[in-house]
Amino acid sequence: MLDTLQRIGAFTLDTLSSLGRASLFLVQVIAGIKSTLLRPRLLLRELYSVGVLSLLIIIFSAIFVGMVLSLLGYVTLVDFGAESSLGVLVSLSLIRELGPVLSALLFSGRAGSALTAEIGLMKATEQLASMEMMAVDPIHRIVTPRFLAGCISLPLLSVIFMSLGIYAGYLVGSVWLGVDEGSFWSQMQSKVEFGYDVINGVIKSMVFAFVVTWIAVFQGYNAMPTSEGVSRATTNSVVYSALAVLALDFILTAIMFVK
Amino acid sequence: MGSSRKIEILVGLFVVLGLAALVVMALNISNLTSLSSDKGYTITARFDNVGGLRPRAKVTLSGVSVGRVTGISYDRETFQAVVSMRLNPDIDYLPEDTQASIYTSGLLGEQYISLEPGAEDEVLKDGSSITLTQSAVVLEEVIGKLMVSLTSKN
Numbered sequence: 001m002l003d004t005l006q007r008i009g010a011f012t013l014d015t016l017s018s019l020g021r022a023s024l025f026l027v028q029v030i031a032g033i034k035s036t037l038l039r040p041r042l043l044l045r046e047l048y049s050v051g052v053l054s055l056l057i058i059i060f061s062a063i064f065v066g067m068v069l070s071l072l073g074y075v076t077l078v079d080f081g082a083e084s085s086l087g088v089l090v091s092l093s094l095i096r097e098l099g100p101v102l103s104a105l106l107f108s109g110r111a112g113s114a115l116t117a118e119i120g121l122m123k124a125t126e127q128l129a130s131m132e133m134m135a136v137d138p139i140h141r142i143v144t145p146r147f148l149a150g151c152i153s154l155p156l157l158s159v160i161f162m163s164l165g166i167y168a169g170y171l172v173g174s175v176w177l178g179v180d181e182g183s184f185w186s187q188m189q190s191k192v193e194f195g196y197d198v199i200n201g202v203i204k205s206m207v208f209a210f211v212v213t214w215i216a217v218f219q220g221y222n223a224m225p226t227s228e229g230v231s232r233a234t235t236n237s238v239v240y241s242a243l244a245v246l247a248l249d250f251i252l253t254a255i256m257f258v259k
Numbered sequence: 260m261g262s263s264r265k266i267e268i269l270v271g272l273f274v275v276l277g278l279a280a281l282v283v284m285a286l287n288i289s290n291l292t293s294l295s296s297d298k299g300y301t302i303t304a305r306f307d308n309v310g311g312l313r314p315r316a317k318v319t320l321s322g323v324s325v326g327r328v329t330g331i332s333y334d335r336e337t338f339q340a341v342v343s344m345r346l347n348p349d350i351d352y353l354p355e356d357t358q359a360s361i362y363t364s365g366l367l368g369e370q371y372i373s374l375e376p377g378a379e380d381e382v383l384k385d386g387s388s389i390t391l392t393q394s395a396v397v398l399e400e401v402i403g404k405l406m407v408s409l410t411s412k413n
Contacts, residue, residue, distance in 0.1 A: 041263075048266045052273045091288055156277025163280040166288055185287075190324075194289040202281075259314075 022218045025139075029147050029217065032140035042145040050111045050146065051153030055160070057110050058103055062161040065098060066090065066168030073169075074177050083179050087188035090169035095192065095201045096257060099162035101249050104208035107154050108241035112216035115146050116237040119220025120230035128221075143217050150213030151206070158205035200256045207248060212241045299326065299348045300385035304359040305339040310370055310395025312361055317371040318344045325350045328372065344372060354379040360393035370395060 036043055073089045119142065122128050128138040166188075173179045192198070216237045223233035309331055318326040326346035334341050346353075356377030363370050377391070 044267060044270055047270045047273070052269045055273060055276075095284070095288075153273075156274065156280075159277050159280040159284065163283045163288065188288060192289040194285050198281075198284050198289050 018222075021222065022214070025218050025221060026214055028139045029144050029214075032137070032144035033148060035140050036144045036148055042141075043148055046145045046149035047153060050115070050149045051156065054107055054110045054153065054157060057106055058157045058161050059164060061102065061106055062099075062164040063168040065102060065161075066094065066165030067172045069093060069098070069165070070169035070172040071177070074173060074179065083173075083177075084183035085187055086173045086179050087170070087184035088191045090173065091166050091188045091192050092197065094162050094165045094169075095197050096204075097249075097253070099158050099165065100201055100205035100208055101245060103158040103161040104154060104205065104212055104245045105242055107150075107157060107209075108212045108216065108238055108245070111150065111153070112212050112241050113234050113238050115150070115213070115216040116220040116223070116234045117230060119143065119146070119217060120223035120225075120233045123221065123223060124225040124227070124230055126225075139221075143221060147213050147217050150216065151209045154209030154212065155202055155205045158208075159202065162201065204249070204252050204256070207252060208245050211244050211248060215241050215244060299345050300351075301329065301343055301345050302383050302385075302387050302389060303341055303343045304372075304389035304392050305334065305337065305341055306359075306361065306392050306394045307339060308394040308397060309340045309342060310361055310397055312342065312370045312372070312395060316369060318346065318374065319371055320350065320353075320374050320376070322373075325374070342372070351382065353383045355381040355383060355387065356391060357383060357389055358391040358393065359389045361395035363396070 069090050070086060073086050074083055077083045077086055077089065119128075122138075122142065128142065131138045131141060170184060174181045174184050219233040219237040219240070223229045312328065312331060314328050314330055316328045317324050318328060326344050328342055328344045330343045332341050332343075333339075342359075353374065354377040356379045358375045358377065360373050360375070361370055362373050383389070
């Protein structure tokens with residue numbers, strides 16, 4: 001009985017202390033933004049490895065998600081003679097939900113894990129410690145540019161995901177399945193509101209970008225400096241990011257889209 | 260230097276691609292006209308029954324969309340629903356005795372307000388109220404009346 005209580009207590013304290021460390025770490029990272037912006041070349045390199053290299057997987061999945069969505073939506077809607085609403089279905093589900101969420105999940109797998117492994121390995125090989133020896137703040141020099149690059153890249157990737165997915169849905173729906181092109185686009189344009197749907201979708205992906213990159217860099221920086229520790233940190237980074245994105249998505253959807 | 264230039268070009272391409280996608284969304288996929296919804300003017304109309312009318316429903320003039328419903332509330336003095344709607348600023352020539360009716364688009368579609376211009380010289384301005392209204396048709400009421408008229412024939 002007491003043992004169980006002790007375990008629960010220890011777990012709670014453990015969780016609280018790692019949350020506290022993560023928050024302090026975040027404060028330090030954000031404090032480094034100014035010095036990073038003064039040296040944009042560092043940021044540029046990270047934007048390349050975090051953003052540009054993720055483009056391929058985002059483009060590829062966007063096209064297939066849009067096509068599948070259009071195909072399944074058509075099969076259901078045609079029973080009710082409502083296939084002219086296919087454009088609305090595809091665009092709203094991509095803009096409100098699938099665009100931000102799927103690109104965040106893909107991003108955490110493609111870029112977040114790489115960030116964690118990179119920072120974790122730098123720590124394991126004592127590169128971070130040697131930087132500190134040279135009076136270079138490793139958080140400002142290494143972590144902040146990566147954090148910032150993630151926060152900039154993911155919203156851009158999400159927007160690319162949304163619009164490519166909608167065009168892929170159009171290809172399947174209109175060109176292949178023969179939904180009237182005019183009603184596909186005009187119904188979409190009359191139902192999708194830029195200031196409401198698109199802006200909220202982009203805000204969603206900004207929140208996801210912040211959380212996913214934060215988890216990734218923190219897991220890397222907090223990793224045990226062994227090969228096992230780095231591998232565990234990489235796994236944790238992807239798992240925690242996925243859980244955080246899905247849970248936050250529910251909360252954000254409830255706030256934004258439920259009247 | 261060569262590889263740094265390549266990285267810069269690719270990052271530039273990435274950012275441009277993202278912004279282009281946003282512009283496509285703004286112009287092609289969504290209707291940016293909704294951003295201008297803070298322009299225009301608001302009028303109100305009183306209905307006995309608004310049925311399934313919702314805020315953000317369309318307001319049409321001969322089928323042309325000219326505005327949106329901004330709010331629906333209940334007036335405890337007259338026991339009627341008050342629907343406020345915002346009309347586009349270029350629709351400034353509606354006579355004061357314009358009639359507002361609530362219709363349903365299609366069999367299962369959503370409800371919208373249709374305006375039919377009257378013949379007065381005075382025009383509707385910001386804050387004016389439409390007095391001639393026709394409430395939403397509630398299916399149960401229609402069926403009830405039909406049942407009464409069918410059974411009373413005997």
